[in-house]
Amino acid sequence: MTSPESAQIVIRPAAARWRVRFEGHVIADSADALILEEPGHTPVVYFPREDVSMEYMSRTDRATHCPYKGEAAYYTLLMDGDFAENAVWTYEEPAPQAQMIRGRLAFYPNRVEIYPVAEADVNPxxxxxxxxxxxxxxxxxxxxxxxxxxxxx
Incomplete structure (x- = not known):
């Protein structure tokens, strides 16, 4: 799933279902997550937007640039009076080698709990x-x- 020009990143389908929990609530649940691996960084799980509870997120002005992925936009989580500022990011117009993560969302693991879920636990x-x-x-x-x-x- 990588090309010669994207040798710095590898994007692959996740082998398991993944979830995100914030303040005790599951806010993302997907059997269609992608894992992005980049040298020098921990692998990141990217969730399809339709599998994320967007009603708890508010777009912020924060933006960052990655030479491999492009411009990132950020969201702050707000739920039950608790918030995690800029805890979520997305690449809405990613670089050519990162098109697979277009519009997907990733979460900072120090702000939320990100974990794999066995399909048998979801659908016994x-x-x-x-x-x-x-x-x-x-x-x-x-x-x-x-x-x-x-x-x-």
């Missing part, structure tokens, strides 16, 4: 079966399957 029943699986395993009452009566998907 596992994936729901499709109609074909349910029909195939439905008994017709005489010990035979119902699958013969339904078209294949």
């Amino acid at each position: 029943r596992g994936a729901r079966p499709g109609v074909a699986d349910v029909v195939r395993h439905t008994d017709a009452g005489d010990g035979t399957t119902q699958a013969d009566h339904w078209p294949a998907p």
Whole structure:
């Protein structure tokens, strides 16, 4: 997922579901997070904006520049009277080699709790079966399957 011009950063899909907790509340939960690795820095988890509770964030005037990722914009978290100033950042117009993180959000780990979550903890029943699986395993009452009566998907 990297190109020669982006040799300084590596962006890959996260292998697990990730969450962010602020002041005891889960404010981000995603099975579509990305991990960005940059030499000399701890890996950073980037969350899709649609998986983050944006109602607790307020855009600030802070901006920084990274030669590999571009211009970062910041948000302050505010919840239950507690706030974390400039605790969240995003690259809305990232550099060409960082396009995968466009519009995604990252959090400072010293301001919030960022942690992986096992899918089994989120959905203990596992994936729901499709109609074909349910029909195939439905008994017709005489010990035979119902699958013969339904078209294949």
